Amino acid sequence: MKALRWIGLALVVALIGVLVWAASTPVTFASREEVFEIPKGTWARRMSGDKVEILPSRIDLTLGVHDILLLRNLDDVPQVFGPTVMMPGQSFRLPFEVASSYSFACTAHLSGQMTIVVAAQPISAWDRLRWRATALWNAVT
């Protein structure tokens, strides 16, 4: 019984420790780039009637964390990808500095539309905690 109490206490302390870390540590990653690629053969697959979706219709970025969109066309033909025409082998690196919602025409989508939602940098303890909780939730669901 006593052992169980100690284990419970240890778990509570560990949980508090995780929450304190999540709230106090700045959210950083090795790279601020969010990478999306058109794989080789995409055009051929589309021509054969395969409805390939290359990008999600909505991309979420966060200032100071992941705020650079990097698009790469690895296919053999030019693609209208995101806001512009990209040649085979070409990449397009778009940094964002303002939190907002950006809509682009994009033939890479069956809907023809792509929205990039850029959220403010999580600076306060509460924002960091919420950001990490959301990221964890998105990772497991």
Place this chain on the structure above:
Amino acid sequence: MKRSILLLAALLLCAAAHAADALKAGVFDPPRAAPDFTLTGSNGSDLKLSAYRGKVVLLGFGFTSCQAVCPITLGTLGQAQKKLGDQGSELQVLYITVDPERDNAAQLKTYLSHFNSAFIGGTGSEAQLAAVRKDYGIAAEKVAGPDGSYNHSSFIYLIDRAGRLRALMPFGHVADDYVHDVRILLAEP
């Protein structure tokens, strides 16, 4: 030890230099040649993109009856050109209409002169303009209704002195961002 410190300092300097040189606009890598075109210019001459080699070109698409995006973008570009001071003469803003029915050369000239008399507009046949839009991945769709408005791509292309399509500035950036990027492109050999 001394060598390690020197190496670290060099790396930090390189990183700082790279950060300072980073464009605010979205960058194409590798850059490709900006597709050339010849349209009717608002200045009364042919508007040929390749004629502006040696200058940095900001290329946009819109229409003179636009109530939303175009006046804001052109106002921003006008501010940027002004802020560039003497360097402004090495910059050329080109604005291509998506509405050839209403935007003839004279209309474009009058409209653009509200923002900067050095701006040059381009118009042509529907087929000519559609070909240019296709080359640059520009969307333009007429909106049903009495005012004949258009939904159109709102970004600005940055073309370097060598005529390469270097970057794309999404709508909403301030004049200082254009000044920053144009200065970087002008500083290139």
